[in-house]
Amino acid sequence: LSERLGGVFDRLTKQGALSEDDVRTAMREVRVALLEADVSLPVARQFIKAVEKKATGAAVTKSVTPGQQVVKIVHDELVHVLTGDEDPGKLKIDSPPAPILMVGLQGSGKTTTTAKLAKRLKEREGKKVLMASLDTNRPAAMEQLAILGTQIGVDTLPIVRGEDPVAIARRAKTQASLGGYDVYMLDTAGRLHIDEELIAQAAAVRDVANPRETLLVVDGLTGQDAVNVAEEFDDKIGVSGVVLTRMDGDGRGGAALSMRAITGKPIRFVGLGEKMDAIETFEPERIAGRILGMGDIVSLVEKAQEVLEAEQAERMMKRFQKGQFNMNDLKGQLEQMLKMGGMQGMMSMMPGMAKMQKQLDDAGMDDKVIKRQIALIQSMTKKERANPALLQASRKKRIAAGAGQDVSDLNKLLKMQRQMSDAMKKLGKMGKKGMMKGGLG
Numbered sequence: 001l002s003e004r005l006g007g008v009f010d011r012l013t014k015q016g017a018l019s020e021d022d023v024r025t026a027m028r029e030v031r032v033a034l035l036e037a038d039v040s041l042p043v044a045r046q047f048i049k050a051v052e053k054k055a056t057g058a059a060v061t062k063s064v065t066p067g068q069q070v071v072k073i074v075h076d077e078l079v080h081v082l083t084g085d086e087d088p089g090k091l092k093i094d095s096p097p098a099p100i101l102m103v104g105l106q107g108s109g110k111t112t113t114t115a116k117l118a119k120r121l122k123e124r125e126g127k128k129v130l131m132a133s134l135d136t137n138r139p140a141a142m143e144q145l146a147i148l149g150t151q152i153g154v155d156t157l158p159i160v161r162g163e164d165p166v167a168i169a170r171r172a173k174t175q176a177s178l179g180g181y182d183v184y185m186l187d188t189a190g191r192l193h194i195d196e197e198l199i200a201q202a203a204a205v206r207d208v209a210n211p212r213e214t215l216l217v218v219d220g221l222t223g224q225d226a227v228n229v230a231e232e233f234d235d236k237i238g239v240s241g242v243v244l245t246r247m248d249g250d251g252r253g254g255a256a257l258s259m260r261a262i263t264g265k266p267i268r269f270v271g272l273g274e275k276m277d278a279i280e281t282f283e284p285e286r287i288a289g290r291i292l293g294m295g296d297i298v299s300l301v302e303k304a305q306e307v308l309e310a311e312q313a314e315r316m317m318k319r320f321q322k323g324q325f326n327m328n329d330l331k332g333q334l335e336q337m338l339k340m341g342g343m344q345g346m347m348s349m350m351p352g353m354a355k356m357q358k359q360l361d362d363a364g365m366d367d368k369v370i371k372r373q374i375a376l377i378q379s380m381t382k383k384e385r386a387n388p389a390l391l392q393a394s395r396k397k398r399i400a401a402g403a404g405q406d407v408s409d410l411n412k413l414l415k416m417q418r419q420m421s422d423a424m425k426k427l428g429k430m431g432k433k434g435m436m437k438g439g440l441g
């Protein structure tokens with residue numbers, strides 16, 4: 001798959017901005033990639049629409065191909081859609097004993113995940129955990145949890161034959177309170193398919209336990225099915241998060257994207273094997289890379305962007321050393337400020353600039369002001385930008401009008417440019433050595 005994507009992308013080698021054609025060609029392949037990764041068709045369509053909008057006209061970073069740039073944009077959008085919870089690994093387990101309800105189809109990995117999470121809570125957060133199996137369908141299921149409990153050193157509720165799931169849930173609750181447990185986990189029975197009995201049972205247990213977290217365990221290899229299951233469970237039981245298991249397998253993780261896009265439920269953990277440590281907090285970047293199968297390209301583009309920014313910084317430094325600071329430079333600085341959210345651009349790396357920085361801060365340089373100043377500069381001709389000394393009254397009027405502002409606004413901007421230019425000249429006289437001490441050297 002990466003090869004096919006790579007092939008198409010190799011053909012798009014024109015530098016500059018991404019054309020509509022570039023994007024459309026690339027999107028055809030991305031669509032195939034998504035479907036192969038088991039992303040559902042409507043989700044793939046919707047996703048591609050969003051990416052197309054963002055990608056068309058986007059600048060192509062020097063030294064990467066347009067195709068690679070598209071991949072980066074697609075990747076970023078994937079991460080955006082996949083991101084659900086700021087801290088997916090943090091389970092709500094305040095007010096002990098906190099109940100956690102585990103639901104899902106049979107064989108999805110509920111029992112294994114219950115034990116994995118119990119181990120995590122015990123080891124990472126020092127919690128005292130009680131696990132209870134509510135799986136009365138298969139006698140061996142209760143023993144399975146008990147064995148895992150012994151293995152990881154976590155208590156399980158003693159097994160009483162003939163009890164129904166609701167009664168077990170009640171007993172677990174009582175036992176958890178009496179035994180001073182922080183958390184009790186209810187591992188429910190599953191079926192091969194969702195049916196009314198299964199849902200009714202889970203709902204009854206939910207009503208007794210009133211869980212702080214209801215985690216739906218789904219097999220990450222089942223793709224589209226997983227999404228239907230998630231919708232149904234969320235609808236009938238209410239789900240606070242999803243655990244995707246078998247992500248150690250060959251599946252590409254498209255279920256994760258569909259799940260997020262359709263149910264909106266946060267993915268909290270991924271299961272990565274049968275061992276008790278094989279569970280991780282969900283990381284959108286990893287799954288995004290996996291769906292695309294092109295992690296290396298993404299990092300290549302990121303690297304190229306870094307290099308480009310460093311090159312720009314260096315070019316600017318050279319000009320500053322010669323005491324040059326025109327409107328283009330000022331625009332660059334203002335844009336940098338916007339990007340970094342304040343006066344922390346290249347300025348702050350240069351000695352002697354701290355004072356200037358303070359002046360700007362005092363002048364109330366917030367984003368709105370900065371954007372207005374950039375608009376003024378954009379209203380100037382190329383010549384005017386390179387040589388602001390050209391700006392006499394009539395030109396000033398035209399520029400201010402062009403940006404929908406007053407000449408007094410423009411005068412303020414000019415004053416700022418002059419001050420900066422003067423400061424640059426002084427710095428220039430200090431010589432290269434003095435300049436570079438600030439941290440760029």
Ligand code: GDP
Pocket residue numbers: 104105106107108109110111112113190217244245246247248249270271272273274278
């Ligand atoms: P349950 O019926 O939902 O309780 O599912 P189980 O927890 O009993 O798991 C069914 C099978 O899947 C067991 O053999 C587990 O070892 C296996 N399993 C569970 N989670 C994972 C996982 O993340 N990766 C792999 N490879 N196997 C898993």
Ligand code: MG
Pocket residue numbers: 110111112135141187188
């Ligand atoms: Mg089980």
